Amino acid sequence: MKRLLAVLSLIITLSLSAQELKSPSEFLGYELGTRFTRHHRVVDYYQYLSEAAKDRVQLNEYGKTNENRPLLLAYISSVANMEKLEAIREEHLKSTSGTGKSTKAIVWLSYNVHGNESVSTEASMQTIYALLTSKQSYLENTIVIIDPCINPDGRDRYVNWYNQYKNTPNQLNPESKEHHEGWWSGRSNHYMFDLNRDWAWLTQIESRQRLRYYNKWLPHIHVDFHEQSMDSPYYFAPASEPFHEVITDFQRDFQETIGKNHAKYFDANGWFYFTKERFDLFYPSYGDTYPTYNGAIGMTYEQGGGGRAGLGVITSNGDTLTLKDRIAHHYTTGMSTVEVAANNVTRLNEEYQKFYQPKNYKYKSYILKGSEDNLRTLTQLLNEHEVSYSYGTGATVKGFKYKNGKSGSLKTSAKSIIVSTNQTRGTLVKVLFEPNAKLSDSLTYDITAWSLPYAYGLDAIASESLISGTSKAETPVKNEVLNTNTYAFLTDWDGMDDARFLAELLQKRIRVRQAQKPFTLAGKRHERGSLIITKSDNDNKAEFTKILSEVADKHHKLLTAVNTGFVDEGKDFGSGYVQMIPAVKVAVLAGKPTSTLRFGEIWHFFEQQLHYPLTVLDENYISRVDLSNYDVLILPGGKGYESFIDENTLSQLKEWVSNGGRLIAMGQSIASLDGENGFDISAREKEKDSTAKLVEPYETLQREKMKNEITGAIYKTRVDYTHPLAFGYDNTYFSLKLGNDSYDYLEGGTVAYISDDTMPVAGFAGSEAQKKVSRSLVFGVEKHGNGQVVYMVDNPLFRGFWENGKLFFVNALFMAN
Structure with a gap:
């Protein structure tokens, strides 16, 4: 009888608690979906819930953004689970060593990694409210972790912009200003980085702070909530090919299980959706793949809408898509995900343990030596990923040699690093270090090569044997007292x-x-x-x-x-x-000619990596700026240069360079400097095929087009290391090539280049694209009067992670004078 009374008392308490909790609409003072909620009000609501339901919600501020906005995690579960939350976490993590006996499922829901995909954060508030009220039963054996906004800086940039430009009431016509963001959209973070492509590289402060807490939980399921084109129906799992080969059969199958559960609810509502298209599981730095390579069921959910949708918009087929609709869809998949987890706790825990059992990967150890700077930077990355490593003992190891793509050997030293797959994060090690990831389909959503030995410019061996090493404490570099009379x-x-x-x-x-x-x-x-x-x-x-x-x-x-x-x-x-070496004054072009991502990489590089002053000149007023005040001007990659660099602008640039300026042209900006009245750079066209064109079926056109594409492949280039642009390099450089742009060698200034060998060492390059990049420039310098133009066809600052390319960029600033 006492037990029954206790149960009844608990039910009554929970019921009263549910009745007392304010919904998002009640708390905010407006119906959810009728306005965009600024980040500080989202924080207010989560703080309110953590106080009003403190026995079921724990709120943790895990960091700050560049613009000093708080980053939050909310842990939600039953009263009984929350009382022993730390014990549940510890038992769960024991599963990574095969000893855990967890009886709970861990689900992590991440919202608004892209700031202008703004429905996500709104949906997160509806989701946590439902979990604390109508859907409490899901929490009896489940811990749900909610990150309501991964990218608060980008989100507030979008919300503030939208509130400034929207009609009153909002305008459904997609041609209205409120549906057209400017150059600096809300998608990116403060430094214009795409946080959804930074999970593995950790170049951004948001990513690094988040990962420390992600690693404390390593959930069974991780969902990344997104938006796509406003005309697209909803996308959810299962993902499309290519799947990386390390992804287990269970991870594939369970995506199908979750997808079918979503479909049940979408079918009942008559909502459209698609699966198994477009969004693959290959590139390791996404919010679905990185968790997958750490044992989770990692998934991307994509709602149609994005920055163009606003509070409501008429789509191309004449339907009206509202923010309320978008909230409903994300809310439904979020709750469906937790429901599936709650119904499959035993299976999730069993398969999670299996994921972390030792794997018989071909390469058991990766041995790296080279620049101490690059080795130090790599170990910092490994530490953040909680990847173990050791140091060489002086032994000689044999295996696949990255520099020549053949079998070879390497003598280790106390400074060499050894990273083995025989550890908890062994699968992640394989994915990040393997020479060339196996690609099951050339149609991919992102780059197809990223191997860290190439990215960090290290001499490396992939060994089929397990190589043992030694541990050592880092000895800080410290000089003896410098003699003031030293020459x-x-x-x-x-x-x-x-x-x-x-x-x-x-x-x-x-x-x-x-x-x-x-x-x-x-x-x-x-x-x-x-x-x-x-x-x-x-x-x-x-x-x-x-x-x-x-x-x-x-x-x-x-x-x-x-x-x-x-x-x-x-x-x-x-x-x-x-x-x-001159203390150069550096300026960079910003605005519509440039890509925000390419500009952001340069901005971040100067402020957060090199720590050197940079002046940003916007395209709206750069024509009124006296460029003689600057030694270096950088043109980031972008697609808008054709209209920006007209005959007059080109003439001004040539005069400035001739008078001693140094122009650094990157990526697509180079094409605007070509031509009869331009500089000496010349686009290289592949030879035309004289044979008659074949008729291709419509459904194979996309694959046929891939013959002309290079989707982020790694190329071995030759280097003239005697040139100041290449100081610090030897005669080879592994470059990440992102497209098939091709330029002729420069007379007397070809520094890094592709010769006749056009096969990439890793990643995909179509057969026609390979022909086009044959004998083409990668990095070069043209002398013009008293100045220079530095051409960077490939981007050494791409996403901030291609560590070995950065010294080329620094050389362009300080050495190539």
């Missing part, structure tokens, strides 16, 4: 720590020289690009050695002190081949 201090130039060291010295008005020829002094060889910091150049700088020592230690730089500028071999320090 000069020398250091090398081969990575981003060197670049940051130089950038800070220049800003502190420390004068630095570069060696354009290799030299030997006191029995030590110094390569091209080595930095030379002399006492005489800095005689007027107070506390010169103190500043130099502090900056060197900060950036892990060991300085070599020398007491003469008379070298054993090479050029003396007073030679014309030892030049002063």
Whole structure:
């Protein structure tokens, strides 16, 4: 009887609690779906629920955005589960080692990674309210984690813009201004990065902060809520091919299980949807693939709408799509997902344990050596992913050698890194390090190659044997007290720590020289690009050695002190081949000619990676700017240059370069500099096939088109390492090629280039595209009057993760003068 009374008391308590909780509409003061909710009000609602239902909701602020908005996680479950939440988490994680006996399912729902896909956050509020009221039964054996807004900066950018430009009441006509965002849309974060492509690379502060908490839970299911074109029906799992080969049969099958449950509700409402198209599971840095490679059922859900839909819009087929409709659809799939999880707890836990059992992958260990800067940066990434690694013992290992694409060997050292698949994150290791991911279908949604040894420019071996190593503590680089009477201090130039060291010295008005020829002094060889910091150049700088020592230690730089500028071999320090490095004034073009993503990569690089000042010049007023105030002007990639760089603008650019300016043209901007009145760059066309064209069936046209495409493939390029643009590199560079743009070699300025070998070392390149990029430029420099134009056909700053390309960009700023 007492037990029955206790149960009845609990039911009454929950019922009263449900009645007392305010719905989103009641709390916000307007019906959900009739306005867009600013982020601070979303935060207010979640904080309200965490107080009003504190026995069932735990709210955690896991970080801040670049614009200082809070990032939140809400943990929701039954009273009994919340009382032992930490114990449930610990038991769940034991499953990764095969010892867990968890009886709960963990579901993580992520909303609004793209800021202008704004229905997501609205739907999250409806979802958490339902879980605490009408759908409480789902929580008896399920923990639901909700991130209501992954990208608050982008979301508020969109919401504020929409509120400024919308009609009153809102206008359904898609031609109205409220359905056309400007150049800087709300999709991206503060630095215009796409956070949905940053899960693996962790270049952005939102991604890094989120992953620390994701790794604490490693859920069974992760859903990333999105929007697509306003004319598209809803998309949900199962995903399309290609699936990466590491994805298990269960992960495939359970996507089908979830999709069929969604379809049941959509069918009942007469809502349209599609599955198994467009959205694949291959590229590892998405909100569906990254969780999948860590054992989850990772899924993308796509509602039609996006930034164009506003509060309501008439679609191309004449239907009216409202924000309320979009909320209903995302709410339905979210609740359906939790329902399926609650009904399949045992199966989810059993299969989750199986995922983490040892795998017999072909390559058991990856051994890497090379630039200490790049190795250090790689270990920082591995630490954030909680991937274990060890260091070499001096043994020689054999296996697939990345640099030549054949069998080879590599002698390890105490600085070499060994990363094995024989660990908890072994599947993730395989995906990120394998030389060439197996591609089951060339029609993909994103790039098809990303292997970290290539991205970090490291000499690497993939071994079919398990290679053991040793652990060691990181020893901070620290110089001895610098002698104020030393003639000069020398250091090398081969990575981003060197670049940051130089950038800070220049800003502190420390004068630095570069060696354009290799030299030997006191029995030590110094390569091209080595930095030379002399006492005489800095005689007027107070506390010169103190500043130099502090900056060197900060950036892990060991300085070599020398007491003469008379070298054993090479050029003396007073030679014309030892030049002063200027503290260049840099500007970058922003606005419609440029891609927001390409501009954002440059902006982020200067402010968060190089830490060097950058002036942003918008296309609306750059014609009124005196460019003689700047040493360097960067043109980011973009599709709008044809109308921006007219004959007059091109003439002004040529005059500025001729007077000593340096123009860095990247990606698609290069095409606007070609032509009879342009610079010397010349687009390269593949030879036309004289044979008659074949008639292709309509349904195969898309695949036929792929013959002309390169979908993010890695190419081995040749490098003229004697050129200042290539200082710090050897005679090869692995470049991530994102398209088939092709330009002829430059006379006297071809620095990195593709020769006759047009097969990529990894990723997909169509047969016709391969012909087009044969004997084409990758990076080059054209002298024009007293200045230069630096051409970067491939993007060394792409998504901020191609670490080995960044020094080319720094060289373009400081070395190629």
